[in-house]
Amino acid sequence: MPRKKVSQETLESPRGVASFDEAKAWVATRNIDDVECIVPDQSGVARGKLMPASKFFEGRVMNMPESIFYQTISGDYPKLDGLAGLDPADGDLLFRPDFATLCIVPWEEEPTAQVIHDAYHSDGRVVELAPRQVLRxxxxxxxxxxxxxxxxxxxxxxxxxxxxxxxxxxxxxxxxxxxxxxxxxxxxxxxxxxxxxxxxxxxxxxxxxxxxxxxxxxxxxxxxxxxxxxxxxxxxxxxxxxxxxxxxxxxxxxxxxxxxxxxxxxxxxxxxxxxxxxxxxxxxxxxxxxxxxxxxxxxxxxxxxxxxxxxxxxxxxxxxxxxxxxxxxxxxxxxxxxxxxxxxxxxxxxxxxxxxxxxxxxxxxxxxxxxxxxxxxxxxxxxxxxxxxxxxxxxxxxxxxxxxxxxxxxxxxxxxxxxxxxxxxxxxxxGETFVSVYSALKQEEFETFMRVISPWEREYLLLNV
Incomplete structure (x- = not known):
């Protein structure tokens, strides 16, 4: 079946296309070398992978562990053993691109594109912990x-x-x-x-x-x-x-x-x-x-x-x-x-x-x-x-x-x-899982903070108490 021709308007758009084929044509028009596959975590930090454009369009599904959604801002992880809704083995999630977010990375020296991905379980269910899904x-x-x-x-x-x-x-x-x-x-x-x-x-x-x-x-x-x-x-x-x-x-x-x-x-x-x-x-x-x-x-x-x-x-x-x-x-x-x-x-x-x-x-x-x-x-x-x-x-x-x-x-x-x-x-x-995971993540970040001695403590407690 012949592919539908991609419109000039789509090719010239700075942001977003509707399909895999349009994305491929959009990237080819700009001679893109690499694609940043990014995922917002709970802190709003961009996680993901960088891959050559040719590999990206081979149709490979990006995998990352579920734990990227309960990593703290300092890179630590709360204890979540036995929490319902989580994989105790921290197995891979599947990440699929939302081509509506496709755009270039203008500060990179080599022609690079970026696209935000959504997270799914291996059985096709959306990952309720993912911040984009929380908003949806x-x-x-x-x-x-x-x-x-x-x-x-x-x-x-x-x-x-x-x-x-x-x-x-x-x-x-x-x-x-x-x-x-x-x-x-x-x-x-x-x-x-x-x-x-x-x-x-x-x-x-x-x-x-x-x-x-x-x-x-x-x-x-x-x-x-x-x-x-x-x-x-x-x-x-x-x-x-x-x-x-x-x-x-x-x-x-x-x-x-x-x-x-x-x-x-x-x-x-x-x-x-x-x-x-x-x-x-x-x-x-x-x-x-x-x-x-x-x-x-x-x-x-x-x-x-x-x-x-x-x-x-x-x-x-x-x-x-x-x-x-x-x-x-x-x-x-x-x-x-x-x-x-x-x-x-x-x-x-x-x-x-x-x-x-x-x-x-x-x-x-x-x-x-x-x-x-x-x-x-x-x-x-x-x-x-x-x-x-x-x-x-x-x-x-x-x-x-x-x-x-x-x-x-x-x-x-x-x-x-x-x-x-x-x-x-x-x-x-x-949902119970998000509330429990997010609360545990914030409590872990507080514990990390408590391990730091502040200048105020040194200023007022060092020689006075």
Missing amino acids: RVIKLFENRGWKPVVAPEVEFYLVRPNTDPDYPLEPPIGRSGRPETGRKSFSISAVNEFDPLFDDIYDYSEAQGLEIDTLIHEEGAAQMEINLRHGDPLELADQVFLFKRTIREAALKHNTYATFMAKPIAQEPGSAMHIHQSIVDAKTGRNIFSDADGEPTTEFFSFIAGLQEYLPAAMCMLAPYVNSYRRLARYTAAPINIQWGHDNRTVGLRIPRSKPDARRVENRVPSSDANPYLAIAASLACGWLGIQKGLTPSDPIKGSARDLPYDLPRGLLEAVAAFQECEPMREVF
């Missing part, structure tokens, strides 16, 4: 109601001088003026201009991969930046954040600079967030279900807010996944300490931006930039969905500052993990 599971809840969730992430990060000794604090990099940035320069164009060549590379790399940046701005901290992405499908946007992080780090390295998505990388500077704007549209009509025919907010809108208020504390370990994440959530800073809501209010955890009725949305300001985008988006949408399902009612909106209100969120990782484990609705949404 939540999206399916909305689809079952005839709805499509829509998200728009905003990701903050710092540029810092290269730091090869972890005992030394991070410092702002040297810009084109020859001086490091000092003071607060929110929204400063001149501060962004200090790193124009680096940002030019970020834009060029992004365009080459078909990644859509809406805006780039300077945030509050010294050399702290924010990239806003256009709204769209949650899985596509999570893929873009996953690839953007990698892109920004690579562009920074080219200019002898580090880009970091740590939630709180510099003690006296603000933390970095990943704000998530969320709405829901009717799959058939495209109507935003947060607004009625008269443009007024709907019951679903208020219940979505109420679900976030009710369940965000229990989902916190997916939104703030490391010990460092909780250093960001400090009173009298730009980061929220509560789950209150308000109209155009940046002192609360849930902000309702000013918008026309068809763009009515909820901005979740709680997640930190170190979060795995697949899991953070899944957790945020799941909380809102539970609110709608249970018909919850939110508190009254906050007018004025909420910074003096009590903490509503967990203050540390172990507290957050305990809340996650104890929340039955979280187990129903994400």
